[in-house]
Amino acid sequence: MxxxxxxxxxxxxxxxxxxxxxxxxxxxxxxxxxxxxxxxxxxxxxxxxxxxxxxxxxxxxxxxxxxxxxxxxxxxxxxxxxxxxxxxxxxxxxxxxxxxxxxxxxxxxxxxxxxxxxxxxxxxxxxxxxxxxxxxxxNDNAELVLINLLRGAGPKGLSxxxxxxxxxxxxxxxxxxxxxxxxxxxxxxxxxxxxxxNTDTTYLRNAVRHRLIPVLESDYNPEIINALDRLSHILRQEEEYLDAEAQKQFESCLTIKDASFISFSKKKLSKLHPAMVNRVIRKGIGKVKKDLRRISLTHMEDILDFCFNRHSGTSLDLPGRIRIYKQKDTLTIKKEERPLREIGKLTKGGRI
Missing domain, CATH: 3.40.50.620 (HUPs)
Structure with missing residues (x-):
């Protein structure tokens, strides 16, 4: 041109x-x-x-x-x-x-x-x-979508x-x-x-850029960059909608909000679809912890099991000094001031 x-x-x-x-x-x-x-x-x-x-x-x-x-x-x-x-x-x-x-x-x-x-x-x-x-x-967008796909990310990561x-x-x-x-x-x-x-393929992004994408382009889809970009656009729109719905349910289920903890109504959470419960609780963790780093799908599955299925236990520990407390009618997400192991030891010693 x-x-x-x-x-x-x-x-x-x-x-x-x-x-x-x-x-x-x-x-x-x-x-x-x-x-x-x-x-x-x-x-x-x-x-x-x-x-x-x-x-x-x-x-x-x-x-x-x-x-x-x-x-x-x-x-x-x-x-x-x-x-x-x-x-x-x-x-x-x-x-x-x-x-x-x-x-x-x-x-x-x-x-x-x-x-x-x-x-x-x-x-x-x-x-x-x-x-x-x-x-x-x-290209950056397509590479990120592929990297997150390889890591098993959900819709947000693939957006x-x-x-x-x-x-x-x-x-x-x-x-x-x-x-x-x-x-x-x-x-x-x-x-x-x-x-x-940028050519050092020991970095995952560079390996995806210089090794994986060329194979996908030559052997599977010459328009793979546009295809992945289109996928991310579709998922981003849906993610924005679901996030807005999750915010509504977050406010509906919320019973107490403080700087260091958030409490939800277990009864209201139980009436939501599991996917929406997941989003609401993730929002709660994000607001208390300030990020969702190191909070995995396994953690979320443990929280749901702890909240609705387990009869024993009153608390569940997560990374970042986050502890989930279960009461009769509420589920509380709290960021403790001290390391959780320290709190646990003090509790066993009878000083808390």
Missing amino acids: EPGKLKKDFYRTIENTVREFKMLEPKDSVLVAVSGGPDSVALVLLLIFLKPSYDLDIGIAHLNHLLRGEDSLRDEAFVRELAQKFGLPFFCKQKDVKSHAEHHRLSVEEAGREVRYDFFSMLSHDHGYKKIATGHNK GIPPVRDNLYIRPLIRKTKKDILDFLKAEDQPFRVDAS
């Missing part, structure tokens, strides 16, 4: 995506997460293109993970120069992600994501940015990457493939950085 037409079509698709998902409002301030790779660099160009239409205030944020020595420093320098080229505010932080991963018992990928989003959130709060733009694209999250994070490139983005940058004659670690 002729470069001029390619760029025009690309910009039009992004404009439509932004409009469809209401990603931007007039006079929005947008912090762009920029690694220096093709996706985030294209994102900068696109937001600069949209700046006059929305009267945007744009800033660039770069987190140096300190994982690749001199290459990491060159990435940082590249992004700084990109910000200077377009006269945009530049925010940078260096963080030893490997040490963070070891200290918090996370994978390097999990640790990187955690420190990046903490950094972006801090900048948003301190500098008044109302939106944080990330460069996730259609992929949302175009907008928490009315804060926006993904304008979510309808474009990696090839589309590379073709666009070539047409714009815009350089970018290449992260060599």
Whole structure:
């Protein structure tokens, strides 16, 4: 395709995506997460293109993970120069992600994501940015769907990457493939950085990207990226509906809500479909624990069994200092102040 037409079509698709998902409002301030790779660099160009239409205030944020020595420093320098080229505010932080991963018992990928989003959130709060733009694209979405499928995820996991999250994070490139983005940058004659670690297939995402998807494309479905993206869109719509219904039932079953615990009516829970009971209790755990990390399907099955089938036992322990208490008419989810083992020992000693 002729470069001029390619760029025009690309910009039009992004404009439509932004409009469809209401990603931007007039006079929005947008912090762009920029690694220096093709996706985030294209994102900068696109937001600069949209700046006059929305009267945007744009800033660039770069987190140096300190994982690749001199290459990491060159990435940082590249992004700084990109910000200077377009006269945009530049925010940078260096963080030893490997040490963070070891200290918090996370994978390097999990640790990187955690420190990046903490950094972006801090900048948003301190500098008044109302939106944080990330460069996730259609391939990223398809890869996440496959990864979650391999892990046995439910509908929420298979719904992929949302175009907008928490009315804060926006993904304008979510309808474009990696090839589309590379073709666009070539047409714009815009350089970018290449992260060599993206080819390291010891990381699951890279293995899915470089080994699994090519086989699926060549042997099963040449349109596998679009097929997985379509699946995620269908499931995301259904998940949004079910989540809204779960919120209604959550409020209906709720008897007491406190900062450290939530109580539900067992009678009202018992009248719900098991799938809805599962969603309501997960909401309760999420509100008390602040996340659902390490809460598995096995835990949820144990909770339902404990609540409705077991006659013995008054409490059930979950990760993150969460304890489920069962009374005659209520089920209480509480986050204890001390480790559960410590509480258990004290209880046996008769001091609680």
